[in-house]
Amino acid sequence: MAMSWIRSVLKEAIIAPKPWGYRQFAAAGGGGGETQAERVAAEMVRYALGGAVHRSSPEEAMRILEQGASNLQGGGEGSAEAVGLLMLAMSTLLYRSGRRQDAMEKLKATQQVAPSAAFRVAAWEALMGLHMEAGQEMSYLISPNDLVDLSIKDDSKWSDQDHLKFRVNAIRGLVALLNGETESAAQLFVDWWRDISGGENQTQNAAISYGEYLHCVGDFQMAAQVYEKILEAFCMDDVSGNLLAAGNMVPDEASLGVTCSYGQLLSHSGKFAEAEDYLTRALQKVEEQFDANHPKVGIILTCIARMYKMKAKSEGSTSIMVQEGLYRKALEVLKAPAINSEGTSKQVDWRDIISLARGEYAELLLIQSNRKAEGERMKQWAEDAWRNRRLTLAQALEFSEPSKPTLVVDTRIGRVV
Numbered sequence: 272m273a274m275s276w277i278r279s280v281l282k283e284a285i286i287a288p289k290p291w292g293y294r295q296f297a298a299a300g301g302g303g304g305e306t307q308a309e310r311v312a313a314e315m316v317r318y319a320l321g322g323a324v325h326r327s328s329p330e331e332a333m334r335i336l337e338q339g340a341s342n343l344q345g346g347g348e349g350s351a352e353a354v355g356l357l358m359l360a361m362s363t364l365l366y367r368s369g370r371r372q373d374a375m376e377k378l379k380a381t382q383q384v385a386p387s388a389a390f391r392v393a394a395w396e397a398l399m400g401l402h403m404e405a406g407q408e409m410s411y412l413i414s415p416n417d418l419v420d421l422s423i424k425d426d427s428k429w430s431d432q433d434h435l436k437f438r439v440n441a442i443r444g445l446v447a448l449l450n451g452e453t454e455s456a457a458q459l460f461v462d463w464w465r466d467i468s469g470g471e472n473q474t475q476n477a478a479i480s481y482g483e484y485l486h487c488v489g490d491f492q493m494a495a496q497v498y499e500k501i502l503e504a505f506c507m508d509d510v511s512g513n514l515l516a517a518g519n520m521v522p523d524e525a526s527l528g529v530t531c532s533y534g535q536l537l538s539h540s541g542k543f544a545e546a547e548d549y550l551t552r553a554l555q556k557v558e559e560q561f562d563a564n565h566p567k568v569g570i571i572l573t574c575i576a577r578m579y580k581m582k583a584k585s586e587g588s589t590s591i592m593v594q595e596g597l598y599r600k601a602l603e604v605l606k607a608p609a610i611n612s613e614g615t616s617k618q619v620d621w622r623d624i625i626s627l628a629r630g631e632y633a634e635l636l637l638i639q640s641n642r643k644a645e646g647e648r649m650k651q652w653a654e655d656a657w658r659n660r661r662l663t664l665a666q667a668l669e670f671s672e673p674s675k676p677t678l679v680v681d682t683r684i685g686r687v688v
Contacts, residue, residue: 291396306349309356315339316360319369329368336361338684343563351386358384358391361518366401366518367561374518375401381517389515392435394541396476397517403449403684404519406622434474441477441580444484445681448688451660456484473513475501475525476683479532483679483688486536495540505529519683526568527556528683531574538578539677541585550575553682566621569604570682573628580631584670591635598632610652619656623687624680626656630664661688 286627319332340357343350365374381394415565444459460481480499483493498604510543513522534549554571561567576597583590619625631651636646657664659678667678667687679688 304354307350308343308347308353310355312339312343313514320360320363322468322654329364333361333364336364341657344543351384352390355381355385355390356514359390359397359514361396362394362517363521371401371405377480378517380386388432388435392438393473393515393517393520396438396442397520399446400476400519400684403446406618406620406686421453436479437474441474441480443542443626445480445684445688448484448487448661453661454487457488460484473515475504475513475518475522476516476527479525479529479683482529483532483681486532486539486679487676487688489675489677491536494536495533498529498536501525501529502533523556524683527560528681530556531571532679532684534578535574535679538574538581541581543578543582546578547575550578558684564604566605566685567682569601569621569628570624570680570685572601573603573624573631574680576601576628577631581670591639592593595632596634596636601628602632610648621685622656622658624685625680626653626658626664627667627680627687630657630668635670 277441293305298342315335331648336357340354340361343353343357344411358377362374362381364375365371365377371450375398378394378398382391382398385391385394399524404680440459447456447459478497482494482497485491485497505522516522516525530549532555534546537543537546538551550571554568554575557565557567557571560626579590579594582588583594593641602625605625605628607629608619609630629649633646633650633653636649654664657667659667661676662678680686681688
């Protein structure tokens with residue numbers, strides 16, 4: 272059914288003797304593209320990525336995108352842009368299907384054929400996001416001279432594209448934070464926050480990374496302003512048309528990311544009722560976007576458990592049972608390796624979050640006399656697995672206060688920043 276529908280769309284849009292009217296296209300659920308080919312591609316992307324969850328399998332969705340790219344190739348005005356949109360969507364679909372390496376290869380291919388700087392930056396941003404999620408060494412990957420500027424230096428519009436430069440520098444700033452290079456991150460973010468402009472120029476991810484930088488260095492007041500501005504933009508603007516993004520940098524992931532980061536900031540600021548509200552929203556978002564057993568559910572549960580820990584310490588109360596249940600569920604969803612395994616010396620998916628959750632869980636066990644031995648083993652595992660370059664695990668587990676450096680869990684890349 273889906274394939275026959277998409278064939279009819281292609282036939283009407285490409286073969287028809289006159290352009291397919293925008294109102295007719297909008298009535299069919301599309302819109303947003305500047306040319307006929309782009310509008311068709313946008314409709315196919317929305318169907319494949321949105322419809323795949325409810326009506327079609329990932330395999331069928333991929334066939335739709337591949338057929339669209341084949342039919343639109345060399346089809347006249349806007350065809351290069353249309354194919355670029357479809358390739359970005361293919362990489363997102365591969366990522367959502369658990370095929371991260373294939374998604375990265377598709378993004379590299381997109382960079383090679385992308386028709387403009389905007390497409391190349393979108394592909395590079397997504398590629399870097401997946402590298403970060405995979406926990407790969409990033410120091411050799413952040414040079415824009417090697418990965419961005421050389422690929423777009425012939426684009427005459429690059430010098431006027433400040434929002435693209437903001438996106439590039441924000442990724443480099445996020446990498447610097449992961450490498451523990453706070454001063455380098457500051458230089459990359461300075462003066463760029465003025466370009467936060469809601470959904471218009473697709474700088475949401477860049478703005479979130481800037482907010483996380485402020486959050487990490489303890490500037491909670493400014494971080495709150497940045498997060499709130501992004502959240503307001505998501506509420507007021509329809510960002511579903513922002514198709515120049517892929518992988519873990521698509522608008523849905525950005526919306527989830529800022530909601531969770533703001534919830535964490537509220538926790539660190541002692542505003543626990545508001546924090547619980549935003550973290551609960553984040554949990555609802557991730558369950559709607561994925562399912563109850565997706566690893567990002569485990570990431571959000573870890574953040575919620577940390578919020579209850581901070582609340583208990585602030586109020587001089589206890590919530591051991593609640594925290595323990597949340598950490599146990601988070602580790603189950605994240606498929607954490609057994610404590611007595613040798614997995615800490617190997618690559619483990621979501622290693623940052625697992626080591627943080629186990630470090631927190633160990634603290635709960637260590638205050639229970641009959642479970643201290645288990646707590647010691649868990650603590651040792653977490654310390655061996657911990658790799659954050661800004662904070663030791665002991666510092667990460669401390670109760671954070673305003674104006675003090677702290678950690679932020681970035682749900683987009685599944686890393687502790």
